[in-house]
Amino acid sequence: MNRKFILLLIAGLSILFASSCEKLKARDNLNRGVQAYKNSKFPEAVEYFQRAVQLDPDYSVARLYLATAYANQYIPGAESPDNQKMAQAAYDQFSKVLEQDPKNDTATAAIASLYLNQKKFDEAKQWYEKLIAINPNNKEAYYSIGFIAWSKWYPAYGTARAKLGMKPEDPGPIKDKKVKEQLKAQYGPVIDEGIKSLEKALEIDPNYDDAMAYMNLLIRERADLHDRVDEYNKDIEVANNWVQKTLQTKKMKAEKMPMGGGINTGQTK
Numbered sequence: 148m149n150r151k152f153i154l155l156l157i158a159g160l161s162i163l164f165a166s167s168c169e170k171l172k173a174r175d176n177l178n179r180g181v182q183a184y185k186n187s188k189f190p191e192a193v194e195y196f197q198r199a200v201q202l203d204p205d206y207s208v209a210r211l212y213l214a215t216a217y218a219n220q221y222i223p224g225a226e227s228p229d230n231q232k233m234a235q236a237a238y239d240q241f242s243k244v245l246e247q248d249p250k251n252d253t254a255t256a257a258i259a260s261l262y263l264n265q266k267k268f269d270e271a272k273q274w275y276e277k278l279i280a281i282n283p284n285n286k287e288a289y290y291s292i293g294f295i296a297w298s299k300w301y302p303a304y305g306t307a308r309a310k311l312g313m314k315p316e317d318p319g320p321i322k323d324k325k326v327k328e329q330l331k332a333q334y335g336p337v338i339d340e341g342i343k344s345l346e347k348a349l350e351i352d353p354n355y356d357d358a359m360a361y362m363n364l365l366i367r368e369r370a371d372l373h374d375r376v377d378e379y380n381k382d383i384e385v386a387n388n389w390v391q392k393t394l395q396t397k398k399m400k401a402e403k404m405p406m407g408g409g410i411n412t413g414q415t416k
Contacts (some may be wrong), residue, residue, distance in 0.1 A: 173203035177212065184216055192216045207247050211254060214240030218257060223264035234261055252281045259291065268295045289348035290358045296341025297361055300334045304368055319371035320379045331372045338369050356396040363389035 180195030196213035200206055217237035222230050238261055244254040259274035272295050278288040307326050308317075321327040342365050348358040363386045370382035 169202045170206075173199040173206050173209060176202065177206070177209045180209070180212060180216070184212065189216050189220050193220075205247065207244055207251075210240055210247075211244050211251075214244060214254065214257065218261060221261070221264070234265060237261060250281050252278060252285070255281060256285075256287070259288070263291060263295070266298075268299055271295060284351055286348045286351040286355055286358075289344045289351070290355065290361070293341045293345035293348065293358065293361050293365070296337050296344070297365055300337050300341070300365075301368070303330065303334060304371070308371070318379075320373045320376070321371045327372055327374075335372065338365055341365050342369075354396050354400070356393050356400070359389050359393040359396065362386075363393065 176195045176199040180192045183192035193216045196209050196216055199209035214237050217233055221234045241254040241258050244251055255278045259271050259278055262271035272292055275288040275291050278285055307330055311323055345358045345362045348355050366382050367386035370379045373379045
């Protein structure tokens with residue numbers, strides 16, 4: 148046999164063996180990281196996951212765990228540089244997962260959630276829309292878009308009512324026509340889109356009580372933008388119906404929850 152061919156074959160086998168060893172080491176680090184992750188030892192888990200992806204850069208499962216471990220250390224609302232770095236590290240790793248697998252709905256949902264927790268509502272909405280494109284039956288994505296609509300609209304709505312001297316319990320519609328028209332022009336489409344998204348979430352899951360709760364809020368608050376009292380009353384009635392549906396659904400779910408059975412001693416009767 149040609150000596151040069153033998154040397155090339157040996158070199159190729161050596162590379163293959165080395166690659167296999169690296170992959171085995173990567174999987175070992177992944178397993179160690181998962182155990183640390185399950186015990187909420189996230190910094191330790193990060194170290195193991197980092198080693199895993201260094202040993203096998205194409206190991207998307209390990210990279211997904213690494214990103215999730217970073218995300219679990221991010222504290223929503225905390226503005227410290229270290230906390231923001233944690234969010235960025237999570238985003239970077241989730242993005243790398245998507246480079247390898249553009250339709251990975253777990254990574255897509257995680258990025259959307261990161262932006263939502265940072266109150267970057269426009270970015271979050273864009274990522275939830277990407278998630279819907281991947282999975283049109285993702286009820287959480289539709290619900291989250293509804294929640295974002297309410298989160299963008301409510302501060303302006305609450306401020307407008309307060310400036311007009313309206314207490315939370317005071318009935319509407321808003322009497323100041325100029326204020327009402329400004330709110331309607333700026334937030335009317337936002338409210339409508341939010342309601343449509345919540346309707347879609349409820350179409351997928353008719354017992355989605357969180358979606359029902361925000362349907363109530365958006366419709367109840369939209370009522371204040373009507374010009375006539377009868378239109379206002381109609382929306383309030385619809386909102387009240389959603390309150391009742393929410394309460395009934397929560398009660399139904401609570402009744403279906405298994406009761407605690409005490410300590411299991413392993414003995415049988």
